[in-house]
Structures are given as C-alpha cells and as structure tokens.
Amino acid sequence: MIVVKIGGAEGIGPQLACEDIARLIHAGERVVVVHGGSHDTNTLAERLGVPPRFITSPSGHTSRYTDARAMEIFEMACRRLNARIVRTLRALGVDALGLSGVDGGLWKARRKPAVRAVDNGVTTIIRDDHSGTVERVDADLLHALLGAGKTPVLCPPAIGHEHEPLNVDADRAAAITAGAMRAHTLVILSNVPGLLRAFPDEATLIPSLARVELDSAIELAQGRMKRKVIAAGEALDAGVHRVVLADARREHPIERALAGQGTVLA
Amino acid sequence: MIVVKIGGAEGIGPQLACEDIARLIHAGERVVVVHGGSHDTNTLAERLGVPPRFITSPSGHTSRYTDARAMEIFEMACRRLNARIVRTLRALGVDALGLSGVDGGLWKARRKPAVRAVDNGVTTIIRDDHSGTVERVDADLLHALLGAGKTPVLCPPAIGHEHEPLNVDADRAAAITAGAMRAHTLVILSNVPGLLRAFPDEATLIPSLARVELDSAIELAQGRMKRKVIAAGEALDAGVHRVVLADARREHPIERALAGQGTVLA
Amino acid sequence: MSQTATTTETLTATCPECGATITFSRPPRRHEIVRCPDCGAELEVTALSPITLALAPEVEEDWGE
C-alpha cells in the first residue's frame, strides 16, 4: 500500500503523477491518492471576486485565512481538482473514486478555537478561521473502497466535531492517512526535488535523513516545505516505513521516488 | 431499501427531507439519496458571469445547454449542494457520504452525439452539449458503502464512455439507481404535491396511477414534472414496487410520501 | 454531401437523398434541420456558403438537469 500526495501548487498538472499511479495499480499495487488545492482556490477566489487572504503564524507558516466565505470557495476548488484527478486516472484505466474528508467522516479533525497571526509585527488572535488538524481517519471505509476495486482520491476539507468543514493541511492529512492504512511508503510530490540544504539551489538536495535528524532539518525547509518535513515526521511516527519528498515536475515522478530519488526519510 | 430524490429547485432547502431520512435510518431503514442541482447551477453561473443557457427539445423539454464551460460550473454547483446535504445529514447523526456519478464510475452514461433544439421555430442540431442518459449503475459500490454503514448521497454528473462528465437528469438517474439497488420504493420530491390533473390547481392532485396509465398521464405533466413521470415509469419497469411523487415543501415530506400522500405509482 | 451554387435571388441546395432541388425562403442557420419537400428526408444544413446538406442524425429525446 502506497499513499501519494499530489502537489496542489501552480504549474504542476496531475498527468505525470497519474500515469505513474496507473502503472503501479496495473502492476497490482494498492494506492491511496491525496491532494490539496491551494493554487486552485486562489484562482477560483479571484474569479469570484473574493481575493484570498492569508495568515502568517508566529513561527512563519503561511496559510489561508479560511473564514466562512473562503471555506465555501476552498471546498469548491478542492472538489474541482478532485474531479479532474479522478477523470485523469479513469482515462488511464484506474477505477478512481473521489472523496473529501467530510464524506463518510473520512477525516475527523479538531478545530483550533483560535489561531495567532502576525501582521506587520503585530500578533493578533483570530477566531473565525476554519482550520484544524486531522485526528482520525476512517481506515475501514478506505479498505471497503479498495476492496471494491476503487482507488480513493482524497482532498480537504476535513470535518470538525460540529460537523463543520475545516481547512486542513493536505500533507499532514496524507501522513495520518498513510499511518492509519499501514502504508509502507508515503510519497509527497512538490515543485522542488526534495529538501534542499540551501534553497533554491537544487544541487544541495539532501538525499536521505533519519527520523532523529528531522527536527533540526526543519530549519532548512522554506515556505511550504516546512509542513512537508513535519508531515514526514508524523508519518514515520505513525508507523509508515518510508517517506519520500520528491519532484512532481519530472517524468515518472513516483517511480523515481520509489527508487529513492528525492529526500528519503526512514 | 428506499431511494429518495431530493429536489434541486429553488426555495426547497434540504432540511425537512434530511430530518425524515435521519428518522428512517435510525429506525433501521437503508436509504440512498439522489439530488440534482439546477437552481444552484444557475446562481453560481450568474456569480461567475457565465449566464446559463437552455435548450428546448422538439417535444418541449427544457434543459441546460451544457457546453464545456457550463459543465464545469454545473459540476461545482452539484458538488456544493452535495456537501451541504451531506453535512446536514451528518449533523442529524447520519453517516452520509457524497459521490458524484463520475466517482468510481457510479453512473455510466451514454452521451448523445447530438441533440435537437428549437429556437424561435427553427430546429437545429447541437453537438457540443454534454448531456446523456445513465445506462449502468455500480450497485456493488453502493452495497459496499451501505455495508460500511454509510448513507450514499449521489449527484450528477455521470461519466461517459470517454470518461467525460455528462449532465444527466437526476430524476431518471434516481430511477435507474432504485432499480439497480432493488429498492422497494422511490420517493421523488418536488415543489408541487404530485402530478396535477390541471396544473397549477393543487386540488387536482392525482392520488394514484397504474403503470399502464402513465404514458397518457405524461400529457398532464408540466415543465420538470414531465421527466419525473417518465422517471417513475422507468423505475417501475426496472422492478421498483412503488414510486411516489410527493411535496418537498411540507413537514415530514418522506414520511407523508411513504404513507401514500402525493401521486403513488405502482 | 451535396453542394450547390448560391444564386443572389434564391437560395437552393440539392437533397442528398433524392437529388431534388430545395429552395430556401431565407438564409438557413448552420446545423438547421430542413425536410426535403420531395422525399421527406430530414436534412441538416452542415455548411452555409455554399449551402451543404446531409442526412440529419437520428436523435432520441433526452434532457439533462
């Protein structure tokens, strides 16, 4: 069993990753696909005249300010990308089935009652951000779908305790899903070759890291890579044997990752 | 097993129907929910500055002109309503799970290569309308989901032979789904009490119809009711014991329907 | 497919089924359906200049949402 997190970032269409996924499945491997929707949400938000807003956390993470209106757009954008990935896989002969974390209570998340945001040096408390962390995955549902010959394609939002949709980080949702499914490997694709010692110099790719080195390696990670390194740690802690941070831009991105190209964490 | 088609028309929120569905499920009944998205698509299309366009077929049916752009909006609107119905049911303690007809190849449809449209007396052939008819339902998938304790909530689009999304009539999709699931009853809710002998006079409600009377009864049906009467016939022909065309606007719409209020076809 | 010259006064085309000449009272629309007055065949205007006709595809009634 392999879990593949497809990047939602700009310019990376799902075609290359889907071709590899199709090959893996036709070779008998079981795959669960997870994706986000950050780029798609921004373009849809612009189209709807509701420009996206972002929050920077005190430790420097940037994420979407998901109030009720932004959540509606976020949900639509994720579903639209989900439908596109499902169709791409189906056209490659994979019996793909899309689900959001809300469906069947797949990803049950805990909403943070308040988040801190830094804006021009001023830190404030924000209470209407619909963000959270996935706490539980319905692995039985995924096994039932895999048993029915389906390839699950999963996306945010997750569902909170009040049955409300929550924006969750897709990399970390992929990590907890990989753990819950006892996946052997989690591949996280993005638009860089892996964790770079000196971003953006791609020659400084770190080929492998042990779990113990991970916490210090986070300092090297820039922008969205930070959360991917954290997600990798969470996956390893949840029992996944290997996590590979790999490059989504090249041909055969997943086959390369499984062959060890990128940053391998084990 | 009961299949319930929730109306997608204006002004009918899903709350009343969802409350009845929750009661049925808590009483041990198995339910599959189907819905359309015509009204939601129109509002979203306006929001996106792509006003919806419609086709009138030679026999007087009006349906959406679903070219590629309209399909994208149609798909988003259906999914958004789907998420809303799933959340409403989950908040009522139902483990609801949303699927479109594309997901897992649930509704495999045949696309009509061409449709005829009448405009100011001129009949033309339209070839880029993405509409079709559901030919096959993946009943095994629905049984797997029901077996996992989930309540499926289904919506268009369906999927064509070229893996493309197709606009299909949700009433007829509900009918073929009810047949494939060997449902005992199909309830079709809408914003009228049932089939009226003299629309819009609600006192002329036709309480019951035998299958043989159906084809002539179609002449009485106005607007979208036409397709509901046709869907009812198709459900009966597919082995469903009873179809009830009932009023979505009143309290306990499904319990009333199951008690025989509306137009009962058997 | 049969083609025909478009004379300035009348618009005519030949029926691909029976060869009869069909005269149009107004310029037809692309993809418009016309019936041949001679053989009754349903034809589709597949091109306009010149007017080109082909047998109209059989189409069964259906509708989406």
Next chain:
Amino acid sequence: MSQTATTTETLTATCPECGATITFSRPPRRHEIVRCPDCGAELEVTALSPITLALAPEVEEDWGE
C-alpha cells in the same frame, strides 16, 4: 477582565494577572496580543474603548492549506 480610563495622552490598561498598569505607545488593535512587562503574562486586547485585557488563549501551531 480589567478595564481602564483612556486618557488623551497615554493609553493604559491593567494587567488582569498581576494588576500592573500597562502603557500602550500606540492604540492597540482588537485581539492584539501584548505581554505584561511586570508578570510576563500574554494578554489579548478584547475591547478597545476602553482597552480591555484578558489572558490570551493557549494556541498550538497549525496551518491549513
């Protein structure tokens, strides 16, 4: 929650934890987080006129998409 008079020149409020007077160099934003210079408690500006302070909620780092 502690409140305080907003004098025209300086903006002050009382720390709900230790009672010290906190002076603001500029009008704070609603929900802004400030640290009490005396006891070091993290406080949230819950209202502006007058400036009202409360212990800031503990919040663990997290982010969405």
